[in-house]
Amino acid sequence: MAVATLKDTITIAISVRDRHASANWYNEMLGFEALYHADDAGWSEMSTFSKGVTLGLGEQAEPAPGNSVPVFGVADIKAARQNLEAAGVAFDGETIEIEGMVRTATFYDPDGNALMLAEDLTGAN
DSSP states (O other): OOSSOEEEEEEEEEEESOHHHHHHHHHHHHOOOEEEEEGGGTEEEEEOSSTTEEEEEEEOSSOOTTOOEEEEEESOHHHHHHHHHHTTOOBOSSOEEETTTEEEEEEEOTTOOEEEEEEEOSSOO
């Protein structure tokens, strides 16, 4: 049995300089549709053609191309994090909450690849 119980969603997060310009590019080039733009959080999310998979655009002044982070949806981030930490998984700092939107926590696989857990607080999932 898995240590963390995941939901049937995954967001592939990438860093970009301008979320709105990138959203337009992904729409025009790949047909992805903007789901929302959270301007206060510097985050946009796009639909893909794969069920349960979205593309997240995180705005950064100096993006890190090629450094995508899979974001796994969980129902209870506190429990998932506690179980992973008890199994020796390393996390990067505290769980972050954007009120009314999401709670996230970044952790690492044995090779140092960044992964993230996300608990949806919008009630949409």
